[in-house]
Amino acid sequence: MSSLIFDTGPIISLTTNNLLWILDELKKKYKGDFIITSSVHHELIDRPLESKKFKFEALQVMKSVDDGILTVLDDAELRNTTIELLDLANRSFMTNNNYLRIVQFAEMSSIAAALHVNADAFVVDERTSRLLIENPKVLEKIFAQHLHTDVQVEMKNLMAFKNKIKSIKVIRSVELVTVAFEKGLLDRYLPPIPNKKRVLLESVLWGVKLNGCAVSEKEIDGILSMVT
Numbered sequence: 001m002s003s004l005i006f007d008t009g010p011i012i013s014l015t016t017n018n019l020l021w022i023l024d025e026l027k028k029k030y031k032g033d034f035i036i037t038s039s040v041h042h043e044l045i046d047r048p049l050e051s052k053k054f055k056f057e058a059l060q061v062m063k064s065v066d067d068g069i070l071t072v073l074d075d076a077e078l079r080n081t082t083i084e085l086l087d088l089a090n091r092s093f094m095t096n097n098n099y100l101r102i103v104q105f106a107e108m109s110s111i112a113a114a115l116h117v118n119a120d121a122f123v124v125d126e127r128t129s130r131l132l133i134e135n136p137k138v139l140e141k142i143f144a145q146h147l148h149t150d151v152q153v154e155m156k157n158l159m160a161f162k163n164k165i166k167s168i169k170v171i172r173s174v175e176l177v178t179v180a181f182e183k184g185l186l187d188r189y190l191p192p193i194p195n196k197k198r199v200l201l202e203s204v205l206w207g208v209k210l211n212g213c214a215v216s217e218k219e220i221d222g223i224l225s226m227v228t
Contacts, residue, residue: 001032001033002030002031002032002033002120003032003033003034003035003117003118003119003120004030004032004033004034004035004119004120004121004122004123004171005035005036005037005110005111005113005114005117005119005121005122005123006034006035006036006040006070006110006123007040007106007107007110007122007123007124007125007126007129008040008043008044008106008107009124009125009126009173009212009213010123010124010125010172010173010176010213011036011040011044011061011070012044012057012125012211012212013125013173013207013208013211013212013213014173014176014177014208015057015060015061016057016211017204017207017208017211019177019180019204019207019208020060020061020064022176022177022180022185022186023064023069023070023176024064024067024069025180025183025185026176026179026180026183026185027069029183032120033071033117034069034070034071035070035071035072035073035113035117035119036065036070036071036072036073036110037072037073037074037075037078037106037109037110037112037113038072038073038074038075038076038109039075039082039105039106039109039110040106040109040110041065041072042106043106044058044061045058045061045062045065073113073116073117075109075112075113078109078112078113078116081112081115081116081164082105082108082109082111082112083108084164085108085111085112085161085164085165086103086104086105086108088157088158088160088161088164089102089103089108089132089161090102090103091154091157092132092136092153092154092157092158092161093139093140093143093151093152093153093154093158094151094152094153094154095143095147095149095150095151095152096149099154100143100151102128102132102139102143103128103129103132107124107126107129110122110124111129111133111165111168114168115164115165115166115168119168120169121168121169121170121171122168122169122170122171123170123171123172123173123176124170124172125172125173125174125208125212125213125214126212126214127142127214130170130172130214132161133165133168133170134170136153136158136162140153172208172213172214172215173208173213174205174208174209174213174215174219174220174223177204177205177207177208178201178205178223180204181200181201181204186200186201186204189203197227198224198227201223201224201227202220202224205220205223205224206220
């Protein structure tokens with residue numbers, strides 16, 4: 001059966017923009033499963049419920065789980081794969097003879113889950129995870145610019161990681177909201193002003209960008225150029 005595996009970031013991006021509801025509508029059209037791992041569930045629900053910050057957002061995600069929109073996959077049986085991916089990723093880049101810790105357990109549990117269920121895509125907003133999968137060479141340059149020092153690639157570990165993840169496809173919340181817009185799911189928000197469709201799409205694209213989705217202004221402009 002078709003499935004998408006969600007990392008923490010896209011769910012947060014949608015929830016903080018009052019757009020979590022679009023997952024229900026997208027899932028009906030997709031006719032597959034939307035899955036989070038138990039580690040991601042912990043980050044989205046369990047941990048925020050123990051604090052005051054983001055508690056309401058956690059309750060919204062909890063309702064999506066209770067309503068069956070998001071399915072929780074127990075990642076205990078994926079632990080060995082997750083740890084292996086985590087170790088390889090966090091030993092792929094070095095600076096000053098120290099490995100750069102670039103990813104967290106929950107992210108790697110999601111990738112392990114995507115491999116386990118042969119998911120159609122891994123939905124992730126965080127730039128590092130996406131570039132680690134799609135273009136680690138760019139990631140190397142970003143690290144060097146950010147740290148203002150040379151960064152070395154441990155090619156053996158990086159290639160082992162790439163071989164493990166195979167050809168996982170990555171999408172972001174920006175693609176989800178664009179699809180929702182194209183299918184008319186956001187028409188309820190069309191404002192009675194000139195260029196209303198462009199204004200609406202621009203608002204949601206920037207909304208998810210400013211709430212953690214790694215998308216460039218150039219990419220946003222490219223998406224907006226398709227709106228007449």
